[in-house]
Amino acid sequence: MDKRLFLVGLIEGDLQRKALLLQKLFAERYGLYKSSLPQLHITLEIVEEQSNLEFIQTAVMEAAGELERFPVRATGFACFPPPYKSVGLLIEKSREIERAAETLREHLAERGIESVRPFGTQFIYHLTLANTFLADNPWNEKEFLEACSIVDRVKAPLSLVGTVNEIAIWRPLKDAEEMVVSSFALSEAGAVSKLR
Numbered sequence: 001m002d003k004r005l006f007l008v009g010l011i012e013g014d015l016q017r018k019a020l021l022l023q024k025l026f027a028e029r030y031g032l033y034k035s036s037l038p039q040l041h042i043t044l045e046i047v048e049e050q051s052n053l054e055f056i057q058t059a060v061m062e063a064a065g066e067l068e069r070f071p072v073r074a075t076g077f078a079c080f081p082p083p084y085k086s087v088g089l090l091i092e093k094s095r096e097i098e099r100a101a102e103t104l105r106e107h108l109a110e111r112g113i114e115s116v117r118p119f120g121t122q123f124i125y126h127l128t129l130a131n132t133f134l135a136d137n138p139w140n141e142k143e144f145l146e147a148c149s150i151v152d153r154v155k156a157p158l159s160l161v162g163t164v165n166e167i168a169i170w171r172p173l174k175d176a177e178e179m180v181v182s183s184f185a186l187s188e189a190g191a192v193s194k195l196r
Contacts, residue, residue: 003049004116005181006170007060007104008041009097011127015074015162016040019089019127026087026130030143034136036176042072042091042125042164044101046116047108049171056169057182059107064167064184066103070096074160077151078126085144086131087151089160090124097125100164134174 011019019040027033047056074089091097101123105115130147132138139147168183 002172004172005047005049005053005056006041006043006172007045007047008043008168008170009072009100009164010039010041010166010168010183011072011162012165013162015072015089015127015160018160019074019129019162022089023129026147030130030139030147031137032130032135032139038128038134039176040127041168041170042097042127043123044097044125044167045104045108047113048116051113052111053181055111056108056113059111059113060104060167060169060182061184063100063103063107064186067100067167067186069163069165069186070094070100072097072125072162072164074127074158074162076158077154078124079144079148079151080131082141082144084131084133085139085141086128086133087144087147088126088128088131089158090126093125097164100167104167133172 023037023040027037072094073092075092076090078088078090080086080088108115130139164186166183166185169181170179171181173179
């Protein structure tokens with residue numbers, strides 16, 4: 001079982017609505033999911049669950065308390081090759097998203113919790129629309145290449161804007177209730193915790 005925890009930004013606004021539409025189109029075309037679709041999110045950090053969960057929750061809550069809701073922009077599409085077989089919307093690396101990730105890292109580091117970097121030292125911020133992870137019927141190589149060909153034909157620049165309104169701690173599980181460890185809403189007045 002995967003022992004990592006994903007610290008994710010949840011979005012709202014036009015970006016979320018259009019990304020959900022695209023996610024549904026991919027899911028239907030390739031029969032990826034039998035029931036509900038995975039919740040759209042932007043991964044900001046990854047940590048090991050073996051670390052003290054209470055410390056992780058406190059770190060994320062404190063980081064969220066320092067952050068206001070911030071805008072994000074999708075600027076195009078990306079395909080991530082096997083083993084991920086993932087198609088997503090590229091999220092612009094802005095000052096706001098970098099500040100959010102850095103604030104999370106600082107609060108985690110204060111508690112001796114290090115980030116896990118399974119994809120290299122630099123995050124490619126993205127909003128996953130379709131991939132094999134959590135899919136009920138993972139797509140084959142031909143379907144994945146076809147999907148990448150479809151998004152490659154989309155004319156740039158793409159400009160879909162949304163707002164990160166919440167930071168959540170997730171386990172990489174299909175069951176939505178088991179997946180969410182806790183979440184923290186961002187606002188100008190600080191964070192409101194919704195522990196589960």
